[in-house]
Amino acid sequence: MSGLMVKLQHLVKQFGTQTVVQDLSLDIEKGEFLTLLGPSGCGKTTTLRMIAGFEQPTSGEIMLDGQYVHNLAAYQRDVNTVFQSYALFPHLTAYDNVAFGLRVKKVPKQEIEKRVKDALRLVQLEDYARRKPDQLSGGQRQRIAIARALVNNPKVLLLDEPLGALDQKLRKQMQVELKHLQKQLGITFVFVTHDQEEALTMSDRIGVMNQGFLEQVGTPAEIYERPSTKFVAGFIGETNLLHGTVRTRDHQHLLVECEGVQVKAPSANVAENESVTIAIRPEKSVLSLEPSHNEQLVQLNGRLTERIYCGGSTRTIVTLHSGQTFVALEKTDQLLPAAVGDELFVQWQPNHGVVVTR
């Protein structure tokens, strides 16, 4: 299971004067679960639709398993799609929906029967074969849509926010099932979502998109721990962003001046006097009533302005002396004995900060 499955080269898509996807290049490995993540309107669905063949790229090339396919129509491509709205055929039963692709390809009757049954078993809906889509629940329709796509043994399965219409619990369950299915079948998945948690839990790699640009591609851990742009840092999980100017740098650390305070940050490829942003995750910071004398810690002081109960954890919002708010995460059963308005210190290890320049 290695080698290239999808290669997107300098893809551009314009609708009229609007550029929706800008110079996007991306390699997707065989058997990989790749997620395109971004806010609505970032071009992730358009990118998926170009791979599927529903949209023609304005320029650029799409290679599928070693062959250029960007000039082929959707029905000539060896990929299948699971649509956001499921797009089941309302006039056909679940069985006939799943069999549709095989019948179009004139697969022998016995084989169709076997493969459709296998596909329905795979999504645990053998007993619902005779039902029409409007007699199925949202989750069941979702599974039929997946079975209908998978039964064709596509080289790549494209999923366009397939879990968006499900309730929270079913969604979590389907995330696990989809991930298992993908592992079990070894099919390349390209998954589109705006839900960062979904992306983090399911993907082998994530491509974060914003305003038509692919901002960063990496494993969930890379994306979360080492965001390469301000947008990625802010979009994936919660992040505190401190803006400042590089004052001094050595091979280990940078000293960045943020609103009059010197903040130590890990070394990065930046020049002195360059504007940078330091990103710190809420859970990486510690609150304290007393200043620390540890020179190695970064320390900012401010006032506690709000505490938001989130079950096991509590989000504590501190207004720094610069006026900026800083969010820290505390364990609810180990809250600092402080009330709103109290003076306190926010501390973190310098190498827990991430320096981004754009």
Add this chain to the structure above:
Amino acid sequence: MRLSLANKLSFLYASLIYLFLYMPIAILILYSFNQSKLNAVWTGFTFDWYLKLMQNTEVLEAMKTSLVVALISTIAATMIGTLAAVGMYRYQFRGKTALDAMLYLPIVIPEIVMGISLLALFSQFEIPLGYLTLIAAHITFSIPFVVVVVRARMAGFDRSIEEAAMDLGATPWGTFIKVTVPIIAPGILASALLAFTLSIDDVIISFFVAGPSSSTLPLKIFSMVKFGVSPEINALSTLMLVVTLFLVIIAERIRMRKN
């Protein structure tokens, strides 16, 4: 239960409205069973006029013309109108709004204008009046109605269903036949029935474009009326009414059930 004055009045009002709407038709139907030749006095019940009608070869001939014209024009108009509706739904192009509006415009063009213009066109190209011109004219005025009905059916149509079919390997034509048509079939059927009743009913346009040998049933009735309204005409009108009503009810039921 006692009704208040306001309730009594509104009941009276509603009754009068329905009386106003249906009294003429009720009288027509009633007198088609009247023994007397006069439409004024009720002398007794009879089926004579219906029997007499069945022996009238001219009427039967006109009925045949009507059915042939209606059948052919319905099929043609339904096909053309459906394709137009699907095309207008599916594609975005320059000038679409104007072209779209022009599809519906013939609905509001006065029929007499339509009839005269068609006649002018046919004589311009020296096309002899007869079946051909009659069918062409009926197709012309039916298309907008077909488009309206099919478009309404397409309004709730999820475009991604067609994409799903193509995604699964169906060609555009295969997608249209296996997915689009079955889903919008109730709309197509309803529009066909509507086109059929429009064609069966039409007098004004047919009056201009029918040839001497291709008189339709409404035209035949029209010419018979010139010699006075006989119970025979009442019977014929009743039959037409029943057929038309029957078709409209079927069309409505199909539309309601699927929506």
